[in-house]
Amino acid sequence: MLRLLLVLFLAFTAIASAQQSRSTLYMEGRYLKTPCGDTIILRGVNKMNIWSGTTFGVEVMPEIRKTGANVLRIVWLTDVSDANGSPANLDKVITACIENKMIPMIELHDATGDFSMLKRVADYWVRTDVVAILKKHERYLLINIANEAGDFTVSDATFKAYYTEIVSKMRATGVRAPLVIDAPSWGQNIDAILHTAFDLITADPEKNLLFSLHAYWDPRYYPSPLELFARKLDTSVMLGIPLIIGEFTGCYADDPNSDDPMWTAILPECAKHNVGWLAWEWGPGNAKYDVNPPVPYYKMDITSDGKASSIKNGWAKESMMTNVYSIQNTSVTTDYILNGGKCITNAVDENTIVSIASPNPVRDILTISVASGTRISIIDAIASVVFKTLVERGAERLEVQCAGYPSGVYRVMQERSGIVSYEQLVVVH
Numbered sequence: 001m002l003r004l005l006l007v008l009f010l011a012f013t014a015i016a017s018a019q020q021s022r023s024t025l026y027m028e029g030r031y032l033k034t035p036c037g038d039t040i041i042l043r044g045v046n047k048m049n050i051w052s053g054t055t056f057g058v059e060v061m062p063e064i065r066k067t068g069a070n071v072l073r074i075v076w077l078t079d080v081s082d083a084n085g086s087p088a089n090l091d092k093v094i095t096a097c098i099e100n101k102m103i104p105m106i107e108l109h110d111a112t113g114d115f116s117m118l119k120r121v122a123d124y125w126v127r128t129d130v131v132a133i134l135k136k137h138e139r140y141l142l143i144n145i146a147n148e149a150g151d152f153t154v155s156d157a158t159f160k161a162y163y164t165e166i167v168s169k170m171r172a173t174g175v176r177a178p179l180v181i182d183a184p185s186w187g188q189n190i191d192a193i194l195h196t197a198f199d200l201i202t203a204d205p206e207k208n209l210l211f212s213l214h215a216y217w218d219p220r221y222y223p224s225p226l227e228l229f230a231r232k233l234d235t236s237v238m239l240g241i242p243l244i245i246g247e248f249t250g251c252y253a254d255d256p257n258s259d260d261p262m263w264t265a266i267l268p269e270c271a272k273h274n275v276g277w278l279a280w281e282w283g284p285g286n287a288k289y290d291v292n293p294p295v296p297y298y299k300m301d302i303t304s305d306g307k308a309s310s311i312k313n314g315w316a317k318e319s320m321m322t323n324v325y326s327i328q329n330t331s332v333t334t335d336y337i338l339n340g341g342k343c344i345t346n347a348v349d350e351n352t353i354v355s356i357a358s359p360n361p362v363r364d365i366l367t368i369s370v371a372s373g374t375r376i377s378i379i380d381a382i383a384s385v386v387f388k389t390l391v392e393r394g395a396e397r398l399e400v401q402c403a404g405y406p407s408g409v410y411r412v413m414q415e416r417s418g419i420v421s422y423e424q425l426v427v428v429h
Contacts, residue, residue, distance in 0.1 A: 042276025
């Protein structure tokens with residue numbers, strides 16, 4: 001077994017070393033990277049946009065961003081299953097997500113628990129009008145091919161064969177962005193990922209796949225699930241498999257009154273290994289709708305009204321805000337996303353920016369010494385610009401009053417002659 005693991009590890013290393021320069025996000029080993037080379041550790045939530053009325057939940061994206069989330073998993077359907085799932089509507093939702101400085105991870109819900117629906121999903125992804133939207137936003141995108149496709153009868157061989165074919169078809173359209181593949185068995189079968197990931201990545205012309213586990217491990221079916229999760233995650237890390245936890249929540253799927261403690265393992269274990277995760281679901285509206293009357297699942301709702309101020313106590317607030325491993329305390333939004341998909345150059349020439357911001361940390365007055373003609377912006381932790389000015393010719397010293405800024409980490413952005421650079425600023429009171 002050790003020999004097999006070593007062979008697989010070396011194989012994944014070889015794949016990583018073969019990566020070429022990218023114009024999209026890409027996988028390097030088990031890590032997600034920007035075209036600038038920065039590593040992204042995903043921290044975010046799911047949002048049922050397709051079922052969020054005529055606005056598709058766009059209005060709550062700023063609220064989600066307040067947690068510090070750097071990714072939003074956009075729940076969508078093909079327009080065969082739901083007329084609202086048109087490329088035009090998808091374009092609006094993706095655009096709003098990008099504007100709120102979060103990576104859009106689009107997923108199609110049509111094949112949930114039903115492997116036979118993968119053809120419908122694949123046909124949607126390769127349509128000319130859909131591909132046009134994917135290419136428009138490709139430098140930011142993660143494309144989650146199908147949500148939880150297949151039940152507990154799907155074999156490893158079937159899983160591998162179907163996804164090999166779908167990935168090939170999608171790559172033939174020219175889409176190069178990372179493709180995210182959910183585990184079978186309603187997203188829960190991590191062994192299928194451990195057994196097939198290497199072959200699937202090898203078959204992908206772009207070598208750009210990310211795998212996703214949905215950690216709904218009821219102890220009636222998964223004995224000692226928290227310990228099992230830690231062991232399986234360790235194995236995936238040892239193998240170098242690119243893996244995220246795409247869903248976890250506050251209760252078990254068949255009992256809305258239960259409490260699922262899986263988050264208590266996911267947060268620290270993922271922090272330990274730099275593995276990304278996304279919580280299910282921003283809310284409100286979680287329920288079983290295939291029964292009459294529908295059964296509400298309030299414990300799956302992170303918020304009661306879609307606003308960050310209504311994040312619920314318990315697993316939701318811990319995961320979003322208060323736990324040491326929460327989104328608020330561990331999420332980092334890369335400069336690539338903050339800077340509109342542009343790489344920050346450190347090139348040294350006559351236009352090189354040299355600035356000194358002091359004191360740092362700052363309590364009241366911040367002094368910035370910089371060449372005249374430089375545009376200065378101060379950006380807070382959720383990518384809001386709190387200060388912006390152009391340093392006039394002849395003026396090379398700027399004073400900024402920071403007394404009104406909340407304590408926290410900010411970025412000072414300097415731009416001159418097309419050169420952009422950042423430095424971190426800490427405000428303390």
